[in-house]
Amino acid sequence: MDALDYRMTNSIIAKCLNLSIKEILPEMHLIYDCMADSLMLIDLFIELENYYHIKFTSNNIENIETVDDIYKFLRAI
Numbered sequence: 001m002d003a004l005d006y007r008m009t010n011s012i013i014a015k016c017l018n019l020s021i022k023e024i025l026p027e028m029h030l031i032y033d034c035m036a037d038s039l040m041l042i043d044l045f046i047e048l049e050n051y052y053h054i055k056f057t058s059n060n061i062e063n064i065e066t067v068d069d070i071y072k073f074l075r076a077i
Helices: 006-017 038-052 058-062 067-076
Strands: none
Touching: 006 038, 006 067, 038 067
C-alpha cells in the first residue's frame, strides 16, 4: 500500500467503536481504552477489509490490540 489513509482509517474506527475521531490515539487499546466488544471488533475489521480491499486472517486479528497495531498492519500490506 502506497499510503495509509489515516483520516479514513480513524473515521472507520470511530464509527465502529462509537468514538469521536478526536478521541482516537495510536496507543489506545481497542478493548480496554476504546471499550470495544467482540461484535464491534468484527464490524471494524469488516469495514477495514471493505475499504482497503484486504482480508484479515484470524492470526492477523490476534496480533492487533491497539489502534497503532491497525496502522502497522495496514502499512505493511
